[in-house]
Amino acid sequence: MPSALSRGVANVAERAQLPPSLAISTVIFALRPGHEGCPTLWMPLVRRVREPFRGQWALPGGPLTAAESLEDAARRNLAETTGLAPAYIEQLYAFGGLRRAHRDEVGAQRVVSIVYWALVRADETALAGQTGLAGEQENVAWHPADPAHGGPGTLAFDHREIVDYALWRLRSKIEYAQVAYHLLGEMFTLAQLREVHEAVLGRSLDPANFRRQLKGTPHLEATDHYLEGGRHRPPRLYRYTGPRSL
């Protein structure tokens, strides 16, 4: 990964004061069937192939190049490492604590990570390996986001804390912002939308009250279509008409 150029820069800088380098990482959430059957939040992780934390799972990310905005860098990194193009993406936080540098690594450059969080629809969760070879694809895989639902308890660097913070932000934001729609396809039933909220919040919601609260919500449009094929009364399909990304 470090080119001859960046090595040269580091060598110059190491003698005096090393400027922190900039990286972009992203926490991507998608809703998939969980271990207990009910839908759960999952995220794609990348297995580290070098020290530090070799072999451990880490957030997808990479360096920031000079010619792109921060969000563009996040999207590009996402496409390169996972093949995903999220429907929603938003900046989470800039992490730059000193304990982030692994003390075992000699001359390790300090890294400041600007972390984004993103949502992808369940039907767009196909992962691409870093190469195109099928054998390489084991280095990118989906994991439950929450350790309480079978997710990994520890990740490389401080990525476990970052994921927890992203989970907190998603849970806070779903209560007042139009965020849940980005985990669903173009058309969905109110029951499906409620299941999204239930999965994110981790508790069941009253169908009647949930429906009434959505009545006052903008950008939620009832269509004339109904979801056929169910075993009982077919529910009406709705559509989200607001902006696709904030």
Added chain:
Amino acid sequence: MPSALSRGVANVAERAQLPPSLAISTVIFALRPGHEGCPTLWMPLVRRVREPFRGQWALPGGPLTAAESLEDAARRNLAETTGLAPAYIEQLYAFGGLRRAHRDEVGAQRVVSIVYWALVRADETALAGQTGLAGEQENVAWHPADPAHGGPGTLAFDHREIVDYALWRLRSKIEYAQVAYHLLGEMFTLAQLREVHEAVLGRSLDPANFRRQLKGTPHLEATDHYLEGGRHRPPRLYRYTGPRSL
């Protein structure tokens, strides 16, 4: 400002892909008497002494050195440029849009700014110049934060947008978090606390309802002291017992 070292790094990097440099800036708010008499939000700004935007007002800030956390860097920059030590500080956002680079500057390095916002008490708003000389202190001065209250409509770089975003965050956060206390001294009356909220929110609040809402608030402790010296019934003094910084 650019040392021989950082120049050397830039020269190496310019030939191929220039890594973005990292800076920390801070929006500092304090409550001071406004132009119409009522208390208003003010912020300290630094006049630029070099291109680009020479002569214009900008947020205090500076580079991130390798040996400090992001928040420590913000505090150190604040002390160096303004002499202030805020009671509350929190990360706002990382700004890295490409339009931030001024096109007039040849070979300008792209700067990603991690911006913090902070609150200082009115009794701690004495500014220090960058040198100790009285003549130099004109390059740091307080300005109303909101253009609607006499603040500067344009600032250097994209700093006007950044200040507006910080104002939005402060106004949002004062409604659900314990931040207003950090604009006041150790002891204060409920009327003073209400004036803080009114100044930040830009509208008057019902004294009776405001008092009742605070009843359920944690970390607000009634003392046995009263504010003497007023022209009428002396109000009780309260104290904030929560954490000093988040």
Added chain:
DNA sequence: GTAATAGTGTCTATAAGACACTATTGT
């Protein structure tokens, strides 16, 4: 018909806003 989910109506508890009212001080 029966099971199961879709969708509606209503009661209650809680909280916010409006505002009348009492209390206590300086002048």
Added chain:
DNA sequence: ACAATAGTGTCTTATAGACACTATTAC
């Protein structure tokens, strides 16, 4: 006494939660 602010009580309105009830489909 009077002005002015401190502080209390109460009424109205909006909203969230609980839950009974009706509607429509597959089998």
